[in-house]
Amino acid sequence: EGQLVESGGGLVQPGGSLRLSCTASGFALDSYWMSWVRQAPGKGLEWVANIKQDESEKYYVDSVKGRFLISRDNAKNSLYLQMNSLRAEDTAVYYCARISYIGGPHLDVWGQGTTVTVSS
Amino acid sequence: DIQMTQSPSSLSASVGDRVTITCRASQSIVFYLNWYQQKPGKAPKLLIYSASNLQSGVPSRFSGSGSGTDFTLTISSLQPEDSATYYCQQSYGDLVWTFGQGTKVEIK
Numbered sequence: 001e002g003q004l005v006e007s008g009g010g011l012v013q014p015g016g017s018l019r020l021s022c023t024a025s026g027f028a029l030d031s032y033w034m035s036w037v038r039q040a041p042g043k044g045l046e047w048v049a050n051i052k053q054d055e056s057e058k059y060y061v062d063s064v065k066g067r068f069l070i071s072r073d074n075a076k077n078s079l080y081l082q083m084n085s086l087r088a089e090d091t092a093v094y095y096c097a098r099i100s101y102i103g104g105p106h107l108d109v110w111g112q113g114t115t116v117t118v119s120s
Numbered sequence: 121d122i123q124m125t126q127s128p129s130s131l132s133a134s135v136g137d138r139v140t141i142t143c144r145a146s147q148s149i150v151f152y153l154n155w156y157q158q159k160p161g162k163a164p165k166l167l168i169y170s171a172s173n174l175q176s177g178v179p180s181r182f183s184g185s186g187s188g189t190d191f192t193l194t195i196s197s198l199q200p201e202d203s204a205t206y207y208c209q210q211s212y213g214d215l216v217w218t219f220g221q222g223t224k225v226e227i228k
Contacts, residue, residue, distance in 0.1 A: 034218075047219060095164070
């Protein structure tokens with residue numbers, strides 16, 4: 001079915017930058033759209049960004065537009081999220097997820113998450 | 121953007137009870153509605169996709185229905201392992217997605 005493993009989380013000061021990575025195994029990353037979803041402490045899920053297989057289409061939630069950049073390296077079976085100008089409200093567990101289009105788009109494989117804390 | 125409203129925000133039910141969670145979209149999303157289950161400290165897990173399709177490996181006591189703006193997740197006979205938070209998510213249109221705020225299900 002496949003597996004996703006995130007890395008790169010940590011503590012960063014407000015205004016700082018961080019790059020998250022997500023490594024896929026058990027399936028060919030270049031066959032799928034991919035997504036990032038986050039969850040602030042004690043809060044619900046928030047969709048962050050989607051990216052097409054060839055990077056020709058990218059979509060973002062309004063709150064991260066102009067600050068976050070989703071990208072991928074299919075040769076390395078990896079997905080990335082470059083996060084700049086970080087704010088306290090970006091503090092969350094960040095999950096990468098695979099988008100399946102069988103029947104209609106849905107997130108069928110999830111990573112375990114990586115924690116980002118923005119604090120001085 | 122499409123807003124998703126779940127109700128109730130929490131519920132408590134007994135083992136064997138039938139449980140229903142509803143999700144309403146701010147505009148028609150046809151059938152592009154998915155349901156996820158999340159247990160504390162764990163990643164979400166897909167239960168139902170495209171309103172009514174049961175994901176492989178998910179117990180048949182879970183079912184989904186609805187179309188347009190109103191959707192329902194039903195657990196036909198609640199089990200102890202179903203204690204979790206459940207989220208709906210719309211995947212309609214231009215790939216700007218939203219989740220509902222979640223429904224926490226507790227076992228009495």
